[in-house]
Amino acid sequence: MTTFVNEQVKKLDSALSNHFEKNLIATKSLDLSTLSEKDQFLFQASQALDFSNNQLPSFESVQEYLEKYQTTYKDDSSVYAEIEWLFVAKCTIAIYGQVFSNVLNSTLPTSEAIDYWNDIHGNTLQEIYYVLQIAPSRIYYLLKNTAQNITGTSTAVQQIKSFFSSSDYVLSQLFPIHASIKPTSNYVSNKTEPFSALNFFTLSSFHNRPLILEIIRHEVALKKRSLQQLRSQQAASLGVLLLTPPQFDQGQADFAVSMADQTKGCIEMIKYVMGSPTGLKQDTDKLQQRNVHHLQRHLDSMSDLQCCSASDITAELYDVVKNWSTVYNRNLKSEQASYGIPSAMTRYWIPTVVSYFVGNWIIQYGLKRKEDIIHCVEELGNTVRDFALNWVWKPVLKVYETIRLKDQRLSILSxxxxxxxxxxxxxxxxxxxxxxxxxxxxxxxxxxxxxxxxxxxxxxxxxxxxxxxxxxxxxxxxxxxxxxxxxxxxxxxxxxxxxxxxxxxxNELNFAFLAVAPSMLLTWASVSWLKNTFQGRSQQKMKKIGLPMRETLRRIERQLIYDSKELNEWTVSGEEDRANQAECEAQGILLCEVHLLRAYARSLPLRNSTQARFMEDVRDLENTDLTSEQKIQTIARMNRFWSFL
Structure with missing residues (x-):
């Protein structure tokens, strides 16, 4: 659960509580002793949906309350209608927070996959290694699809020969992404085009590269571009959630009408977000049409919201909770499975096989030279022990005895x-x-x-x-x-x-220190070497962490500068709706990048409050109260202060 989402939900809950209390004071006071069984359940459920801690109520708990309301108390009368709408609003806030958190967390695998393909794209060694990684699975799918395409036993041999004699067929089965997506297109479409090896052969001849590497480079570029579109859609969904939260502090006279209006609008917004990952397969122009402005016009044009009863809205909330994981997560997982990072088995089968053979050779060699190895280890241990005892401990003890005047043997005559x-x-x-x-x-x-x-x-x-x-x-x-x-x-x-x-x-003390100096110098050099070795690894780890952080900060700063410029132009021109839409989309992209930065920050060390202080800067970047210029200054401060960036 991110801190930003948690704060957003707390603000909504605080506004709802204030509006509820003001409405009761203005109409009638709440007498807990006169509550019916339904009102008691609704009041207890509203109290149980607590947003004060750092963890939101889960989908399961909200679903349990809604299901109990639908099955038990749906048709019962209520003395206090405000309590019923308070329960509905509390459930809406909990679902809104969970949806916001899930969408925001779903951007992490997408960003990690983009970075993964970014490292491979353009790197010949990485591309060759990727070819070796995917070779077994691609060959398996080639044989599997060929076996499925064989129709009869009498012509099986001829069909196999015809299949494997076609280079386009073999390559299209080994690289199916090129058979359904046009390699040179700037967007992802559903139009299936036949695989043509001639295009890649021409590029291979032009770039003086093997054909297989040219195909792999285009496949990596297609996957990276598809994931970038998916992340843009996720950022747009975050912008929708940020722009259209339920507003419980509008101060309308009728509490029920206000709650019905806001909860219904929030449900429509969540339903819009539920289908957003499927938009990846749409045309780019269509994706641009599904923007916040059109959604806002759709929400504004809804009529008869006052006629929606609490039972109808709870039924819709129950459907949203029940179908969220099966609709949104399923669509998201299908997209990430098609274009995301390969499975662990695909990525690590080569190191596993190499480790097996190397480990087997090391074990066999160790068993053959077992006595020699044991003898070397014992000699090494004895050498270290004798050095520590005779050249470190005893000389230091003599220095101590000299200081305490316990050793008077250094005398030539009496x-x-x-x-x-x-x-x-x-x-x-x-x-x-x-x-x-x-x-x-x-x-x-x-x-x-x-x-x-x-x-x-x-x-x-x-x-x-x-x-x-x-x-x-x-x-x-x-x-x-x-x-x-x-x-x-x-x-x-x-x-x-x-x-x-x-x-x-x-000069007796000088001689004592002179005797212990070589051993102490050798010990100090050994300890310093070990310390520098471990610190070097720590610094290398910090540099490795800082590289993606620096790239993320670059994208954030670029987005802030670009959006700040366009927002100023649109505001001057009077296009307020477009400015609000751009601000929402920019904030969604900023949330994606800052959330990725927060994920990287988990790898920072805890000593000297490094992680905590870095998270303070991250919180400044996601603070909606700060302007773009202030956030750019925050990035500049981070670059000056943090050495690993």
Missing amino acids: KQGLQSDLDVSRMMLGFAKDNLHLSELELSRLSSDIREGDMSVLLKEYEKEIKNPLKNVIAGDLLQTMLIQVQKTKVDVDLAMSALDKLLKS
Whole structure:
């Protein structure tokens, strides 16, 4: 149920309720306790036909109320005639809303079929694929019709030879649409003309294309043109429904006369719409003659509407409800079956067969290499698990421990070891005291020099001792001076290592992040690739949705500009009836296109209220209170704001 139709019905119901209440106040008050059984049924049925929610009463519920009224309360008297006419008007509004909704929804398959043939027409690859799709069904119908045309068993072989030796017969059976419709005509007619392959052969030679593709191109063009005429007729029907709704707010004095007038006119309008799909087989000029102006004159010329009783009108309403699905839907389905999208079996038998063989080959290959495939999958799983554990989780855990100062293993030497190595000064002082016999003052000065790194006293003794190394090793102090120098070298190395230890500790967090960086970079790249892949598919889907939306908006804008220009010209010329008719037809076409746009909008994502905000713009396009210029500005805003358009 569309929002536009729902709002239209709510307006009619509100006008009816106000008119009913004003009429009761002006005449007499309603006493529910004094209602008869018939009036109670009528009042309860009127209350049950609720239009406040977003769903209209179904045909079945309305038919049930009308049938009960016809069988039980038709001949009973009513104290309040207004309640009876209120029930009739409520049923009329419900039927009007359902008819409006059905006609509007019936335009969707037609528009989808037009888009389907539009994609095929002019595309050689699509046309070849379409030939392959329809080949089995066409061959089946060829053999079936040939078998039906064979009359006798004795001449069956000769008849088959004569049939298949005629190219026109074979092609007319494979492409029956060309046998009943003239390929070069600008309209669809009922005149049957013999199929002539010579015309297509001439075109095929002129376009340097195979004969079969030339025939297919003409068939697709014929189907698309037929569906366009069907959609134009549906738009005209919508214009009729929009132009001639029951007007319950005219304020006539007699409530019964007002209701009889409006409900009778609404019934005649619905009957007109019921036969509209059959108009596809009429001539174009005849289709143009069945316009809103002639219908309005027919409704205005009706006489004696006051003589129509409520029982007569309910009988007509019951016939409309009962015959709507069998008349309108049957005619519509027959047209869509002839020119609409092929069946699912026809469209998908090729992918199904290819998928069967490809899937069978994949399964057989998988069974042969089952162990290798299982081993590869296990190795892949172990690799991913080890990478996540050893190169992502553990390095991240180490970074956390470093931040919390839980890991103190990054240390080259301890403070106690370094302090013991600094006692080399005692060895120097002992050597100077025992061998050089220095005074206390000199020893104090030597101690100060040693702390500053001055080893000149020891080096002088080492120079003396090295002159006679063998002798001094045994009897001298050469060995002691060498050991003291080794200890000094060890202390210098320890000091350097201590400085390096401090440097490592100060950069421990940097090393931890450096260790985890490659794995995190690889993980981020993988996640980004997956995210871009899914977002790319989403964007491709949005672009795919936006393409038909953009084309629909182009047609809406073109229609608005064209109709706005002609309406201004006709209004200046004083042709008000023609202007009203054009406005009605333009509004019907606009409803078709906007309803198609609403159907496309169902595929938009719900996040960030994308679908809801887009539907707000759609509602502006179908708002009858806005002018054509304002709707054109709405389309411009949509093109600026929505990136997928």
